[in-house]
Amino acid sequence: MKIHSCLSAILLFLFFSASSAKQNVRTERISGSAGDVLEDDPVGKLKVYVYELPSKYNKKLLQKDPRCLTHMFAAEIFMHRFLLSSPVRTRNPDEADWFYTPIYPTCDLTPTGLPLPFKSPRMMRSSIQLISSNWPYWNRTEGADHFFVVPHDFGACFHYQEEKAIERGILPLLQRATLVQTFGQRNHVCLDEGSITIPPFAPPQKMQAHFIPPDIPRSIFVYFRGLFYDVNNDPEGGYYARGARAAVWENFKNNPLFDISTDHPTTYYEDMQRAIFCLCPLGWAPWSPRLVEAVVFGCIPVIIADDIVLPFADAIPWEEIGVFVAEKDVPELDTILTSIPTEVILRKQRLLANPSMKRAMLFPQPAQPGDAFHQILNGLARKLPHDKSIYLKTGEKALNWTAGPVADLKPW
Amino acid sequence: MKLSVFRLSYWNRRGSSFRSSPSLDPSFDGKSPSSVFWFVIHGLCCLISLILGFRFSHLVLFFLFSTSVTNLYTTPFLFAGNGGVSQLLRLKPLETATNSTVKKNSRVVVGRHGIRIRPWPHPNPIEVLRAHQLLVRVQKEQKSMYGVRSPRTVIVVTPTYVRTFQALHLTGVMHSLMLVPYDLVWIVVEAGGITNETASFIAKSGLKTIHLGFDQKMPNTWEDRHKLETKMRLHALRVVREKKLDGIVMFADDSNMHSMELFDEIQTVKWFGALSVGILAHSGNADELSSILKNEQGKNKEKPSMPIQGPSCNSSEKLVGWHIFNTQPYAKKTAVYIDEKAPVMPSKMEWSGFVLNSRLLWKESLDDKPAWVKDLSLLDDGYAEIESPLSLVKDPSMVEPLGSCGRRVLLWWLRVEARADSKFPPGWIIKSPLEITVPSKRTPWPDSSSELPAAAIKEAKSNSKPRVSKSKSYKEKQEPKAFDGVKVSATS
Numbered sequence: 001m002k003i004h005s006c007l008s009a010i011l012l013f014l015f016f017s018a019s020s021a022k023q024n025v026r027t028e029r030i031s032g033s034a035g036d037v038l039e040d041d042p043v044g045k046l047k048v049y050v051y052e053l054p055s056k057y058n059k060k061l062l063q064k065d066p067r068c069l070t071h072m073f074a075a076e077i078f079m080h081r082f083l084l085s086s087p088v089r090t091r092n093p094d095e096a097d098w099f100y101t102p103i104y105p106t107c108d109l110t111p112t113g114l115p116l117p118f119k120s121p122r123m124m125r126s127s128i129q130l131i132s133s134n135w136p137y138w139n140r141t142e143g144a145d146h147f148f149v150v151p152h153d154f155g156a157c158f159h160y161q162e163e164k165a166i167e168r169g170i171l172p173l174l175q176r177a178t179l180v181q182t183f184g185q186r187n188h189v190c191l192d193e194g195s196i197t198i199p200p201f202a203p204p205q206k207m208q209a210h211f212i213p214p215d216i217p218r219s220i221f222v223y224f225r226g227l228f229y230d231v232n233n234d235p236e237g238g239y240y241a242r243g244a245r246a247a248v249w250e251n252f253k254n255n256p257l258f259d260i261s262t263d264h265p266t267t268y269y270e271d272m273q274r275a276i277f278c279l280c281p282l283g284w285a286p287w288s289p290r291l292v293e294a295v296v297f298g299c300i301p302v303i304i305a306d307d308i309v310l311p312f313a314d315a316i317p318w319e320e321i322g323v324f325v326a327e328k329d330v331p332e333l334d335t336i337l338t339s340i341p342t343e344v345i346l347r348k349q350r351l352l353a354n355p356s357m358k359r360a361m362l363f364p365q366p367a368q369p370g371d372a373f374h375q376i377l378n379g380l381a382r383k384l385p386h387d388k389s390i391y392l393k394t395g396e397k398a399l400n401w402t403a404g405p406v407a408d409l410k411p412w
Numbered sequence: 413m414k415l416s417v418f419r420l421s422y423w424n425r426r427g428s429s430f431r432s433s434p435s436l437d438p439s440f441d442g443k444s445p446s447s448v449f450w451f452v453i454h455g456l457c458c459l460i461s462l463i464l465g466f467r468f469s470h471l472v473l474f475f476l477f478s479t480s481v482t483n484l485y486t487t488p489f490l491f492a493g494n495g496g497v498s499q500l501l502r503l504k505p506l507e508t509a510t511n512s513t514v515k516k517n518s519r520v521v522v523g524r525h526g527i528r529i530r531p532w533p534h535p536n537p538i539e540v541l542r543a544h545q546l547l548v549r550v551q552k553e554q555k556s557m558y559g560v561r562s563p564r565t566v567i568v569v570t571p572t573y574v575r576t577f578q579a580l581h582l583t584g585v586m587h588s589l590m591l592v593p594y595d596l597v598w599i600v601v602e603a604g605g606i607t608n609e610t611a612s613f614i615a616k617s618g619l620k621t622i623h624l625g626f627d628q629k630m631p632n633t634w635e636d637r638h639k640l641e642t643k644m645r646l647h648a649l650r651v652v653r654e655k656k657l658d659g660i661v662m663f664a665d666d667s668n669m670h671s672m673e674l675f676d677e678i679q680t681v682k683w684f685g686a687l688s689v690g691i692l693a694h695s696g697n698a699d700e701l702s703s704i705l706k707n708e709q710g711k712n713k714e715k716p717s718m719p720i721q722g723p724s725c726n727s728s729e730k731l732v733g734w735h736i737f738n739t740q741p742y743a744k745k746t747a748v749y750i751d752e753k754a755p756v757m758p759s760k761m762e763w764s765g766f767v768l769n770s771r772l773l774w775k776e777s778l779d780d781k782p783a784w785v786k787d788l789s790l791l792d793d794g795y796a797e798i799e800s801p802l803s804l805v806k807d808p809s810m811v812e813p814l815g816s817c818g819r820r821v822l823l824w825w826l827r828v829e830a831r832a833d834s835k836f837p838p839g840w841i842i843k844s845p846l847e848i849t850v851p852s853k854r855t856p857w858p859d860s861s862s863e864l865p866a867a868a869i870k871e872a873k874s875n876s877k878p879r880v881s882k883s884k885s886y887k888e889k890q891e892p893k894a895f896d897g898v899k900v901s902a903t904s
Contacts, residue, residue: 185520215554217554238526250527257535276546
């Protein structure tokens with residue numbers, strides 16, 4: 001088995017080195033810690049069964065508010081649609097390796113478009129009750145071969161404020177399941193060991209409509225557009241972004257190399273394509289769609305978020321593609337960025353120019369090989385085969401169905 | 413509680429006089445010294461806070477009475493208490509959010525953190541320089557990756573002759589050519605033979621030049637001038653053919669203005685390409701021009717025609733015809749002589765709008781030389797009558813339209829020349845002393861005479877260079893050698 005996989009890896013390597021040599025544009029191949037897995041094809045490696053839930057868990061929510069399709073949490077909806085028509089889907093649950101519950105917990109939006117997480121735990125609980133009573137597969141493993149897409153701020157902790165999210169912790173019922181989430185921070189309550197981090201949703205057509213010819217010279221050194229102080233929620237500063245964004249502003253607002261401001265220009269995407277470095281600092285949560293935008297537009301991401309876990313970290317060598325700056329080093333950001341050797345910068349740009357890198361960050365409609373959907377499936381496939389110990393003996397219970405705040409136990 | 417501890421210690425130090433109530437009973441009446449003292453301390457703290465801008469007392473209490481600060485992420489920065497606050501420290505001890513139920517020890521803590529600002533948050537010039545070097549390198553890499561694959565030498569043909577405006581025009585062309593990032597050969601054909609003036613001018617460019625002389629003098633009418641320029645260009649093409657220069661031939665007339673993108677665009681030509689030229693038919697008289705244009709707009713109610721000369725394509729990007737500059741509105745009012753103050757008209761097809769692969773000119777027949785090009789051995793005849801560059805090809809529809817099918821205008825045509833009797837110093841260097849010295853009316857020096865001799869004013873007007881008087885001190889400091897003989901009326 002091992003020799004076979006070695007052989008296939010070598011063949012894959014040779015094939016792709018030959019094909020990349022034919023490319024006109026000099027890009028470099030991305031090989032992560034798991035090998036050249038970005039181009040892996042998950043079809044045939046796993047089978048996913050999609051539960052049939054009543055539409056109040058998915059379709060009705062979407063009908064009530066179609067904005068759910070365009071905000072950065074839309075991955076849950078598109079994942080459902082992808083799985084319904086994907087070749088990995090099986091209608092026979094007995095042969096399935098993974099089980100997917102089509103539920104949209106983030107689709108409860110305020111008038112301004114921000115998702116409210118207050119009902120999500122109850123919705124999740126109610127759906128799990130449904131699947132555990134109608135199908136035997138949940139009780140077989142208490143969810144260890146089930147996966148859920150929870151793209152909200154702090155994943156399955158279901159709160160937008162970090163302190164409250166930490167207090168709640170991951171929903172007790174989901175503790176054995178695999179969580180596919182955008183949030184990732186090492187040693188954090190809301191990131192479970194086996195979770196798969198995914199990029200936030202960024203609309204691919206909108207971004208592709210703003211491409212400029214690649215020979216337009218990159219003339220901006222560092223680019224950033226966004227808030228530095230969140231005046232509404234944190235007027236004194238110091239809470240928002242752990243003071244890192246405010247530090248960027250205070251230290252570099254007079255620096256002509258740094259094109260940073262709180263504007264919302266219409267040429268945002270075009271400007272990113274004219275910049276060498278794009279700052280991706282943390283906000284209220286460490287992840288943001290800026291990373292996806294930077295990768296798609298070929299701008300080297302400068303990640304300022306301590307202990308962050310980036311999307312598909314086992315498949316993509318983020319250290320070689322982006323620049324990581326500790327939050328305490330923000331006042332020296334200009335020194336850090338200008339002291340990177342030229343060769344390193346050129347190599348990072350070549351890695352970013354690789355189309356497989358850009359594909360892996362996007363959720364296109366319809367799905368294309370190598371895109372984020374396939375990377376999620378690859379991640380799930382890498383976790384197979386399931387360990388025998390997840391199968392519980394009859395009568396054995398691993399989850400506590402009454403744990404958690406009392407408000408969560410109310411029916412939805 | 414802390415307050416009463418403070419008071420108690422104070423009490424104990426005071427000694428026996430107030431031993432009556434050592435218990436913590438902080439109810440004092442009115443004006444006892446301790447309350448006054450406390451009031452004074454409070455006022456002092458308030459004043460300090462006002463000056464420093466944050467709650468000073470808060471900080472004092474924190475430093476005096478803080479307990480375990482093990483979970484604090486931000487290391488406490490020393491703040492120089494009196495005003496020189498280098499790090500804005502807005503820190504307060506947190507309720508440890510990492511409560512006991514957490515199994516993992518997170519290094520990163522939720523809560524309020526300090527905003528770190530370094531003492532001198534301004535750019536470091538060495539770093540700025542390094543950043544610019546990085547930008548240049550990245551752009552170079554971009555150019556090599558996405559730009560032209562294998563750039564070819566650009567062979568530029570410029571007909572010129574010595575006259576007042578030659579320096580103006582040639583400087584423009586020269587600087588444009590100096591900026592071209594590709595290899596360049598500049599063929600300058602001079603009417604009236606090779607002169608030192610032109611030669612020294614071109615030598616300043618540092619480019620590879622071929623200076624050819626053409627034995628006829630430049631005539632004084634525009635029509636004849638166009639004809640002679642055509643002959644000069646053909647002479648240059650002959651030289652290209654003889655020397656077998658390899659590259660792309662373009663025609664840069666010395667009064668044209670070229671954009672840098674032009675040189676990138678012509679690299680894409682295969683055999684024979686055509687560009688759009690913006691025609692700026694200038695007349696010295698602005699009123700005349702506007703009246704001409706108004707007439708034109710009055711006659712035909714359509715849109716005014718574009719002042720462009722170049723290829724025009726249909727919707728499938730194929731060349732279907734040529735756009736010509738409409739000379740109708742200017743009929744009867746165009747300049748005949750070079751120095752007339754009337755609008756100058758371009759010829760039907762300007763040579764500067766065409767580029768060709770130099771291999772078309774070579775004698776031996778190459779395999780892939782297209783059949784639709786005439787055999788250019790006509791050039792060897794010496795004085796072939798070729799009016800427009802299109803007569804070099806048998807089939808004009810095979811010409812490649814460049815600049816997104818002529819929609820991008822990358823160069824402009826303009827003809828401006830000085831009066832025939834205008835004088836200019838040879839090489840624009842003034843060797844002999846100038847004749848007139850006229851003090852300027854508004855000189856600040858008190859001992860300059862404010863009367864101007866009337867004759868001096870008239871002569872000054874007819875000379876092209878105005879003179880400015882210089883005072884004694886100026887003369888010592890910064891006079892170039894040429895001005896040695898300047899007479900200054902102020903110093904007498």
